[in-house]
Amino acid sequence: MEDSDGTCVVAQIEKNTRQCFQSRKHANCLLDIIAYSETKNKVILLACIRSFHRLFALYLSSGELFLDIPNDLKEADLKKEEKYKLWLKERYEETIAKLIQLVHHENLNVKRVVLTLTSASCDSTALIGRFKEYLSYDDVRYHLMRILHKQIISKTQDTVSDTYLNNVEALLEQIDFPSDEMEELNHFLTKYPENENTEKVKSKDEQRKIYTNLWIDFLQFKLPNCVYKKVLTILHDKVMPNLTNPLYLSDFLTASYDIGGAISLLALNSLFLLVHKHNLGYPDFYEKLYALFEPGVLHVKYRARFFYLADQFLSSTHLPSAMVAAFAKKLARISLTAPASALTITIPFIYNLINRHPNCKILIHRETPEDLQEDAYKIEEADPVKSKAIESSLWELKTLQCHFHPDVAKKAKRIDQPLVKNDISLGILLETSYSDLYGKETKKKVKHAPANFNPPKGITGLPSDKLNLCWTLD
Incomplete structure (x- = not known):
């Protein structure tokens, strides 16, 4: 008969555990511990759980619970070692079943x-x-x-x-x-x-x-920064669909959006769902989005996600032309110092903005561009509508037409051609990397590989070559 507080039984469980550790001849002590776990006494139950953890961690690490025998082999034909492992495996499964039942115990400590x-x-x-x-x-x-x-x-x-x-x-x-x-x-x-x-x-x-x-x-x-980023990464597709009301996350997401940098980029996805599917009012949304168009956004690993979402935010034809022009102009400006892999995204992105908003065509088709003595665009202005981008031009794209990479130059020259009705699909372009650009160039087949900027004339090279001062040909 167990004592009221379970002290004696706990001591016996600890003794049985020590004996199981000492030798296999005390293996039957495991049966006693399993029997003790039938009690409702929480102190004894916890002692049993601790014992199970220690013992089966030992058996697993030592390999004693691993048994590989043919299915058609009868138990009577097993060796002594195999019989022991089979018995131990059965006790393990019995213990697991008991621990599963304890999930519903009324005491949380279990x-x-x-x-x-x-x-x-x-x-x-x-x-x-x-x-x-x-x-x-x-x-x-x-x-x-x-x-x-x-x-x-x-x-x-x-x-x-x-x-x-x-x-x-x-x-x-x-x-x-x-x-x-x-x-x-x-x-x-x-x-x-x-x-x-x-x-x-x-x-x-x-x-x-x-x-x-x-x-x-x-x-x-x-939250620490690493946890913060992981949370924002999963909120939109794993968490929000299972909440009773996703708008409960409004304060958290708007605060995250105000932080700036990678945190703001990651908050965009979930904030987009709240604005478009749950009618969240956010009057300064586009001003905050405009602020994210900085050179750093072209270098972060979340670049593809950012431009995918920004493309959706700016897809509405009801947006003011002055605002859309500001986004196009600012992106064009930061593209001047962007890596080639990013330019394969930014230039088509700008093209789509102009294509969707006919009033912005003036940025590339000004009748009298010589009237512009200086660029009217104010890049330091926080409000995109007040930046005067619509009074400027996309001279940055004209500059990029001389880019060293042929793909970038080709995309920049497309702005000189008549605009088409359909947008450029950004799907594949969003994941473009330097490795992709390099791989594309190496696959090209050329008949003649240039070896010199100016083709030499004769054996001694060009007339200006200093080699002619030292050697003559008879």
């Missing part, structure tokens, strides 16, 4: 898996990746979110480490919901007795509420 995965000192991202398969079960997802939410709201800014926030983000990233339209969930890992809690686990709306609160409270923390 769910130590969440505490382990969200360690404040150890990076658990690899382990979290392995845990993902269990999150496909609706009951495991529900309990994990509930426990994780309670853990998050119990912490303050002063008690969290960057490692903890990184682990929590990695865990949140693995959470997903079924894509079907069924409101009641039924993919459970374990059986449930019918009660009020069961209905909450089965309800997709209830799980989405917890998920929403979980993200809102997590985003209250001051």
Whole structure:
């Protein structure tokens, strides 16, 4: 009969664990530990879980749990070593089944898996990746979110480490919901007795509420830069579709958009969804977007995503011509110092802007360009409408027609031809790199490779060659 506080039983469990470590002849002590786990005493249960962790970590690392025998081989024909491994494997599966049942224990301390995965000192991202398969079960997802939410709201800014926030983000990233339209969930890992809690686990709306609160409270923390970027990368396609109301992220995203740099670029995707699909009012949106058109945007690894989204933002024919002209002019200006791989994007981008807004054609077809004594465009003006870009011209594209790379020069010369109705597709161009440009050039076949700027005349070269002063030909 176990004591009321479980002290004696815990001591016995620790003793059995030590004996299992010492020798295989004490392997049956594992059966005693499994038997002790049948109790409802939380102290004894935790002791059993700690013991299982220590023992099976040892068995896994030593290879004792790995058994490779033919399926048609009978147990009676097994060797002694194989029989031991088979028995140990059966005990392992029995223990796993018991631990799964403990997921529904009313005491949160039993769910130590969440505490382990969200360690404040150890990076658990690899382990979290392995845990993902269990999150496909609706009951495991529900309990994990509930426990994780309670853990998050119990912490303050002063008690969290960057490692903890990184682990929590990695865990949140693995959470997903079924894509079907069924409101009641039924993919459970374990059986449930019918009660009020069961209905909450089965309800997709209830799980989405917890998920929403979980993200809102997590985003209250001051996230390290690496975590911040990962969050913004997944918000638009993994998180927002599962929230009860994506507009809850408005404050976070608008604050992110105001930061500038790569953070602003990454916030664009989610902000675009809120503006266009959820009617978020953002009066300064285009001024902030205009501010992002800086030389640095042509060098970041998120360049393709930025131009893809910017192209959609500026696709509306209802935008003022003065504003569109400002975007075209500023992009043309920063293109003067851009790498060749970026110019294969920026020039077609400018072409599309002019093509969609006929009033902007004046930038390339001024009847009296000699009347412009100086460039009227004010690049330092924060408001694109007030930048006077519409009074300027795209002389920058004329300059790029002399670019050293033939592809860039060819694209810049297209602006001299009559505009066509269809836009240039940016899909393939967005991912263009220097390797692509180099590969394209090396595939070209040429009959004559130039070896000298001026073709030599005669054996001694050009008449101005100094070699003629030293040698004569008889």
